[in-house]
Amino acid sequence: MDARMIDRVPTDLSRRLFLRAGAAAGGGLLLSFGLPGLGRAADETLGGPFEAFVRIAPDGLVTIAAKRPEIGQGIKTSMPMLIAEELDVDWAKVRIEQSPIDAKVFGEQSAGGSTSTPDDWEPMRQVGATGRAMLIAAAAQRWKVPAVGLTTEPGFVVDRAGGRRASYAELAQAAAALPAPDPKTLVLKDPKTYRIIGKAQRQSDTPAIVEGKPLYGIDVRVPGMLYATFLKAPVFAAKVAKVDLAPAKAVKGVRHAFVVDGGSELEGLLGGVVVVADTWWAARKGRNALEVTWAEHPTSAQGSASFAAKAAELHGQPPHRNVRTVGDPKAALAGAAKVVQADYSYPFNAHATLEPQNCTASFKDGKVEIWAPAQNPEDGRELVAKTLGIKPEDITIHFTRSGGGFGRRLMNDFMVEAAWISKVVGAPVKLLWTREDDMQHDFYRPAGWHRLSAGLDAKGEVVAWRNHFVSFGEGERFVRAAGMNATQFPYGAVPNYALDVSVMPLGVPTGWLRAPGNNAYGFVLQGFTDEVAHAAGEDPVAFRRRLLGEPRLIGEPGKGDSFHTGRMRGVLDLVAEKSGWGRALPKGVGLGVACHYSHRGYVAVVMEVAVSEGQVKVRKAWAAVDVGSQIVNPNGAEQQVQGSVLDGIGSTLGQAITIENGAVTQSNFGDFPLLRLADAPEVEVHFRITDNPPTGLGEPALPPSPAALVNAIFAATGKRIRSLPIGDQLA
Amino acid sequence: MTVKLTVNSQVHDVDAEPDTPLLWVLRDLLGMVGTKYGCGVAQCGACTVHLDGTPVRSCVTSLSRAASRQVTTIEGVGADPVGARVQEAWKAVDVPQCGYCQAGQIMSATALLHAAPRPTDEEIDAAMNGNLCRCATYLRIRKAIKAASGQVEA
Numbered sequence A: 001m002d003a004r005m006i007d008r009v010p011t012d013l014s015r016r017l018f019l020r021a022g023a024a025a026g027g028g029l030l031l032s033f034g035l036p037g038l039g040r041a042a043d044e045t046l047g048g049p050f051e052a053f054v055r056i057a058p059d060g061l062v063t064i065a066a067k068r069p070e071i072g073q074g075i076k077t078s079m080p081m082l083i084a085e086e087l088d089v090d091w092a093k094v095r096i097e098q099s100p101i102d103a104k105v106f107g108e109q110s111a112g113g114s115t116s117t118p119d120d121w122e123p124m125r126q127v128g129a130t131g132r133a134m135l136i137a138a139a140a141q142r143w144k145v146p147a148v149g150l151t152t153e154p155g156f157v158v159d160r161a162g163g164r165r166a167s168y169a170e171l172a173q174a175a176a177a178l179p180a181p182d183p184k185t186l187v188l189k190d191p192k193t194y195r196i197i198g199k200a201q202r203q204s205d206t207p208a209i210v211e212g213k214p215l216y217g218i219d220v221r222v223p224g225m226l227y228a229t230f231l232k233a234p235v236f237a238a239k240v241a242k243v244d245l246a247p248a249k250a251v252k253g254v255r256h257a258f259v260v261d262g263g264s265e266l267e268g269l270l271g272g273v274v275v276v277a278d279t280w281w282a283a284r285k286g287r288n289a290l291e292v293t294w295a296e297h298p299t300s301a302q303g304s305a306s307f308a309a310k311a312a313e314l315h316g317q318p319p320h321r322n323v324r325t326v327g328d329p330k331a332a333l334a335g336a337a338k339v340v341q342a343d344y345s346y347p348f349n350a351h352a353t354l355e356p357q358n359c360t361a362s363f364k365d366g367k368v369e370i371w372a373p374a375q376n377p378e379d380g381r382e383l384v385a386k387t388l389g390i391k392p393e394d395i396t397i398h399f400t401r402s403g404g405g406f407g408r409r410l411m412n413d414f415m416v417e418a419a420w421i422s423k424v425v426g427a428p429v430k431l432l433w434t435r436e437d438d439m440q441h442d443f444y445r446p447a448g449w450h451r452l453s454a455g456l457d458a459k460g461e462v463v464a465w466r467n468h469f470v471s472f473g474e475g476e477r478f479v480r481a482a483g484m485n486a487t488q489f490p491y492g493a494v495p496n497y498a499l500d501v502s503v504m505p506l507g508v509p510t511g512w513l514r515a516p517g518n519n520a521y522g523f524v525l526q527g528f529t530d531e532v533a534h535a536a537g538e539d540p541v542a543f544r545r546r547l548l549g550e551p552r553l554i555g556e557p558g559k560g561d562s563f564h565t566g567r568m569r570g571v572l573d574l575v576a577e578k579s580g581w582g583r584a585l586p587k588g589v590g591l592g593v594a595c596h597y598s599h600r601g602y603v604a605v606v607m608e609v610a611v612s613e614g615q616v617k618v619r620k621a622w623a624a625v626d627v628g629s630q631i632v633n634p635n636g637a638e639q640q641v642q643g644s645v646l647d648g649i650g651s652t653l654g655q656a657i658t659i660e661n662g663a664v665t666q667s668n669f670g671d672f673p674l675l676r677l678a679d680a681p682e683v684e685v686h687f688r689i690t691d692n693p694p695t696g697l698g699e700p701a702l703p704p705s706p707a708a709l710v711n712a713i714f715a716a717t718g719k720r721i722r723s724l725p726i727g728d729q730l731a
Numbered sequence B: 001m002t003v004k005l006t007v008n009s010q011v012h013d014v015d016a017e018p019d020t021p022l023l024w025v026l027r028d029l030l031g032m033v034g035t036k037y038g039c040g041v042a043q044c045g046a047c048t049v050h051l052d053g054t055p056v057r058s059c060v061t062s063l064s065r066a067a068s069r070q071v072t073t074i075e076g077v078g079a080d081p082v083g084a085r086v087q088e089a090w091k092a093v094d095v096p097q098c099g100y101c102q103a104g105q106i107m108s109a110t111a112l113l114h115a116a117p118r119p120t121d122e123e124i125d126a127a128m129n130g131n132l133c134r135c136a137t138y139l140r141i142r143k144a145i146k147a148a149s150g151q152v153e154a
């Protein structure tokens, strides 16, 4: 497992950042921070593209840079809110710009692992506070009074005693000449005085989206640009054996058709045929005219059915290795009054961002400029440099807005493809994948199989818990996103515990899908917990309360995989109260509960479902969420929680990627169903504010959703769903 | 072959094969990229535009079929008072997450409100069920339609 993406420990940037201030090219104040050792000489004039966090122009316009990619998670609004709050400006008058990609100024610029809020909470506020301190210092100089007597109101430095005020615009020029204060001397605002943070703010791009303005990668147009399509082998990394390019070249508008040999790394440039034309439609017509014979490939025999058969075989054998053991689970299970055992499984799943993968690149004289809807562009820079044999600093990457991310755009295969094609044809190129390309060349959430056993003593206490997890990998190594951390609850809450693992090899690209790992473990662990509750003869909420026990931290303080039972108990109680848990329901209707910790967030979900004639209808969902002391943008927070819960419903109902003869069988939304409007229940969202550092919300509300749904189905029908998706299992 | 195409009340001379889907004429030839590609086979609704006021999937609508009609896209829907009201409601409710599906959603919703000025939940379900949203902004889509039709406050 890549620890970087899963429950990454936030780096304390605040301790490492230095702040820089300087004059903007057109006058006014520019403010930025960088990491020691990476920054340019302090006296270098700032200017050119907006290489700073804040620009205060002499006309009073405040521009704030959003440094991370916007993929629908609302970061382009919420992080500038942090700066604006401490800078103390009028939010309605702030303009937000997507920053360039420059680690020297902006530090980390990825979007993944719900890390933006915990990582940026402190440094972004410090950026704003620095600007405010410098504007106050400039006013103090002008009025020849001590800075301590001055304060601010949005956009103004105010001298109450002297009865005067000066706008930031008037002071910006003078402030820019002052040294940046030592970050340690900054005093951040008391949250009780917040005017921007904690208030529902509209997402900054909403008006442009609603008016159909060009914002996305697919919308990029550069002069002289051609359009490309790239046909890759259905079997991953298979190469072209034979193709006649003439039929493609004969199509009107087609300029180039060529074979890409490609390598064997699934995240790099793969083999296939490229067609480049004046329009994308012409390129696609050219592609459709091709008949390609693909070379045999060692993975062309693999398939979902054989993976499942192998998993069953591995479950019948001693596990390959033990990841963690507490106590003596074997003896405890042997001595238990009651043993519950069940097998859970889930399929590969796709990201299916509504904007298919695409990228625009312009290669010229050994340098390349790239416009990419990317979540992690720095990795793309390395990949492009390595594949094209050019220097990383000869690559310029521009962020665009992304039409969905969900972890798909943490990989940069589309970036290296576009750069390669542009180099071959010697012109700027927009590469756009078809939906079918996107569905069949994803980095899939890996399938997995769990054999779970729990032992109950005569009083119904859980005395043993064991999970034999079958996944993909070799030896000690898992394929990307296929590992499982040993600290998933009820680790630490049961006296005897074991996580065992067996692995099999895989030739399918895998990757991080929203709440990686957890989107599956939530289903497995909370589904099984429900079974154990029923075996113990106890109400599912009451049973979970008992299992959580006394409020305490399991694991090390500050670690992403440490788990506070009291915080989970808090959201569990809240969701039980809000959903009216325990109320009488008609036949065929049931309530299900699940709670899961991931990405530093504690979320409990209850769903009410009705099942009739094999059809399940989710009537309503309730979510209770604890992500710490402050919800930065309540508007965006509600969107993320509702979206995550509904995402979980959609994937649970019908989504699976199946492999046959080494290739994906699904191709479009006809066989990979997304949730639809008529099936989306109301999702009531409640936040429980606790005295903990604020953390992110792009992911943690998803994992409890699938289990809440299947547990509700059990309550309604007595039918236990142990394998996803639900599909026609209720028929 | 040159074809006359009317988009948002403006006539364009388009040089393309008559079977070219309207979506690619709009995006690649006219540079109107507000209309989005999601599936190419009428399964997602991201490419929805109006032909004489009727919502169609532009990814499967040929240039020849569109040529004799009035095409309205997201860039021009605000000229229609109903379209403008829908856009305003979308902003007030703050519907989008990633936003990629929203042009299609707004075009479908505008057509719905022309047909049913105060749509019921069932009418909303029927009219909007073909417009997929991967971010699942459906609750706000429903709310914005009701706001645009004066049934709820935004």
Ligand code: FES
Pocket (backbone or CB within 6 Å): B036, B037, B038, B039, B040, B041, B042, B043, B044, B045, B046, B047, B048, B057, B058, B059, B060
């Ligand atoms: S792109 Fe036309 S319906 Fe999906």
Ligand code: FES
Pocket (backbone or CB within 6 Å): A072, A354, A403, A404, B096, B097, B098, B099, B100, B101, B102, B132, B133, B134, B135, B136, B137
């Ligand atoms: S807002 Fe992202 S697809 Fe609808």
